[in-house]
Structures are given as C-alpha cells and as structure tokens.
Amino acid sequence: MNAVTTQESNALVSMGFGSLQSFEFMQRTARMFTESTMVPTAYRAVIQKGYGQNISYEQNPAALSNCVIALNMSLRMNADPLMIMQNLHIIEGRPSWSSQYIIASINSCGRYAPLRFEVTHGQEIDATYTTYEWDNKQKKAVTTKTKVRNDTCIAWTVEKSVALPKFTADDIKLHGSIYRCCKASGVPLLESTMVTMEMAVNEGWYGKNGSKWQTMSDLMLQYRSAAFFGRIYAPELLMGLPSTDEVRDIIDVEPQADGSYAMPAAPVAPVAPASPVSKSETAAAAKAADSVQDVETKQTEAKPEPKADPAPQPTAATKADKATGELPAGVVITANQVKYLQTKIKALELPETAVAAMLARIGSATLEALTLEQFDTVKSELLALGA
Secondary structure (H helix, E strand, C coil), rough: CCHHHHHHCCCCCCCCCCCHHHHHHHHHHHHHHHCCCEEEEEEEEEEEEEEEHEEEECCCHHEEEHHHHHHHHHHCCCCCHHHHHHEEEEEEEEHHHHHHHHHHHHHCCCCEEEEEEEEEECCCEEEEEEEEECCCCEEEEEEEEEEEEECCCEEECCCCCCCCCCCCCHHHHHHHHHHHHHHHCCCCEEEEECEEEHHHHCCCCCCCCCCEEEECCHHHHHHHHHHHHHHHHHHHHHHHCCCCHHHHHCCCECCCCCCCCECCCCCCCCCCCCCCCHHHHHHHHHHHHHHHHHHHHHHHHHHHCCCCCCCCCHHHHHHHCCCHHHHCCCCCHHHHHHHHHHHHHHHHHHHHHHHHHHHHHHHHCCHHHHHHHHHHHHHHHHHCCCC
C-alpha cells in the first residue's frame, strides 16, 4: 500500500477536468492569475474603478471562473495562458479574439504566407450615424451627419505551397500594386470580404463613442479585414482545434515491458553474408592498409595549422532586388533602421506594451531582431498611426 501511495503522490498532475487533482491544480493556477495586475479586468478578483480621489474597488465574482475557462482554452490550443487572457476580450458576455491575435495565428500556423492588405482610397460620401447621450438622467439619440472617405481594404495571401511571381517595377507601376499584379497574372489568392468605410458607418462601428474608426481608419480597416479572413479560411485556429502541422507531428509509441512508452525501433536492413576470402587476398589488403596509414601520417605532420575563417562579408542578398523592389527574407535590419523605428516610436509616444504587442504579432522579440520584411510591416503601421 505504501509503495502504491508513493507512486501516486509522485505522479505528474496536469490541469484539466478529468480528475479531482487536475481540477484543484487548475483552480490554484487560476487564483494566482486573479491576483495579478497584468491580466485584463475580466480576470481580476478586485477591479479598480475611478481615478485620483474617486478610486473605488469592487469584487469580481466571475474572475476565478473566467481564468479557469481561459486556462482550459490555453491547454486545448497549446498556447500561453497569459497570451490567451490578454487577447481574449469578453464583450457583453461573448468572448472574442483581438485582431492582433488573429493575424499572429494566421501568420504562424504554417499554412499561409504572411497576410497582406490591399487598401484603396475612395471618394468622399455622406455618412449619418447615431450616438446616445444622457441628459437629465434620460438617454437621448443624437444624429450626426458628416463626410467620410470611402476607403476599402482586403486581406489577402496565398497558400504556403504557392510561390508569388517576381514582378518588376514596371509591372507594379502598370497595375498599381502587387495584389493587382497577382490578379492579372491569375495567381490563386485567398481573399477576405472587402471592408469599406461605408460598411463601418452602416454597421455602427464608426459612430460608437471613442471609436478608432474616426481617427485610425486605415488600421481599423486592416484589423477588420484580417478578422473576416480568419473566420472564413482559418476558423479552426480560433476555436482551439489543432492545426495540420501539429497533427502531422504526432508520433506513434509502443508500450514497453516496464509499463512505459517508447518510439518503435527503426528497422535494420539485413546484412549480406561476406564472401570467403583467400589468404593471398587478406595479405594484400593488409599491406595496402599499412601503406595508406603511412601516407596519412606524413600528410598530418606536414599539414599547417588551420586558419580561422574570415568574418562573412555582406553580399547582394542583403539588399533589395532592384528589378522587383522586394526584400529578401531572413536578413536582419541595420542599426540605422533600428534607430529610425525608435525615433518614430518616440514621436508617437507609444507605451512599451504596445510596441511589444506589435513585435509579438509579427513574430519578433526585439527591434534589433527584425527582418527586412518585418521592418516594412512595422514601418507601415507606425506611418498609419501618424509617425
């Protein structure tokens, strides 16, 4: 009995709903997150309201349950729990992913090339939207008429197995963009539904209080088109199901005699029996081996000390292709480019959390580790923010 008890107490317990120990472990982990100030308010046990002298604190009875559900989702999706909590927003009781997380999931799933966006600037249109204000404890509707530039955006990419043609500068100048060059060349594109500013007004996104559609329309168009793309082409990435790459990485194991599991041994090719060798052939082979060994010994003694390899010199691969204007993949940006981004970030007064989220979305840890393609992505986002 003691041996069995010791073995059970030393067993590895994982979080889940399958056993009492697993469920208790999940609750203890969830309680730790409820006490953190790094998670959104939906997961905190105590919520702070107001500012300055009007600060008040309220208990959040749903915090523990929300954290348990987020932990369960992180287990099913094989993702970090804190990342899930910071990107899973609860709006009117319905959980929804942030647009940054959707883009990061699509770009890192390995099934598609990185998402691209085709933004087109349109003509001004008349827009009417309704907001609500409180007057003497009564809610009143306020109708506003304005003019909005009817910009449009499409999120698009290709499957990983499809290689984009190398378009020349003349091709891009003729058609206007790489997206239109691909359409003219018949490349099989995966496209989202077109998102327009007129749609934003009609759906009520534009007129909400504090709406970013009024101040950062280009960025919001890209976020919304990426969300549409994810719901159409990659819903399994947003519902906790494994990707094809994860399924393919699963290996078969076999039970062993001691109760453990191990990979099956690789089959060994049968060795053909050696043919009989005469005494004269054996003596000749031995003499030849001695001669070869003497020659190798002399070469080793006469061989000079190896010199250290010179530092790799920059090649033409570190520069953009002059014919196509596209940047090679995998090349890290220079110190001047890092300084350029730091200057833009400082001008926008972006907090470190916003910069870290932007880098995490494109798959980079720091500005210094950006590739040339990632540099263009960060640069375009900073320019869209007004830098």
